[in-house]
Amino acid sequence: MIAKPNALASYGRVANAETDRLQQIVMLYDGAIRFLRLAARSIETGDLQTKAEQTNRALDVIAYLQAILDFERGGDVARTLDHLYNQVAALVLRASATLDAETMRRAADLLVPVRDAWCQIRSGSNNSLPLNGEAFSAPRATAQP
Secondary structure: OOOHHHHHHHHHHHHHHHOOHHHHHHHHHHHHHHHHHHHHHHHHHOOHHHHHHHHHHHHHHHHHHHHOEOHHHHHHHHHHHHHHHHHHHHHHHHHHHHOOHHHHHHHHHHHHHHHHHHHHHHHOOOOOOOOOOOOEOOOOOOOOO
16 A cells, blocks of 8 residues: 555656646546545445545545636636535535435536536537636646545
8 A cells, every 4th residue: 555655646747748737637527536436336335445445535636626726817617616626525525424325426426517518628619618727727746645
């Protein structure tokens, strides 16, 4: 387990070197959604250790997304995302404490349309969306275990 933080930091450096900023954001959403769904499955199977690990990973990603919000440049979008992250984190904590797999999945489901919107922005397929990543400052290469 000692090598885990180094592996995460290494992944962060590779992701930063090989992807654009919007792709990094999408990757973070993908991770949070995946971790939340794995936590829900772990609740259903009674694997509380894995539930705790996946929940912590999801909360770390959500906290990171929240930490890189740029309120000055992102304006209302950044404030809305901040509110969403607070709501999702509260749901995750409630689901984890009560071992409620459905609530854990609902937390993941709240992130899906936002993830999809970032994909549309990245691909340029939705020019009506008001930003191209300015709600976020540049993601940092360091990763939390």
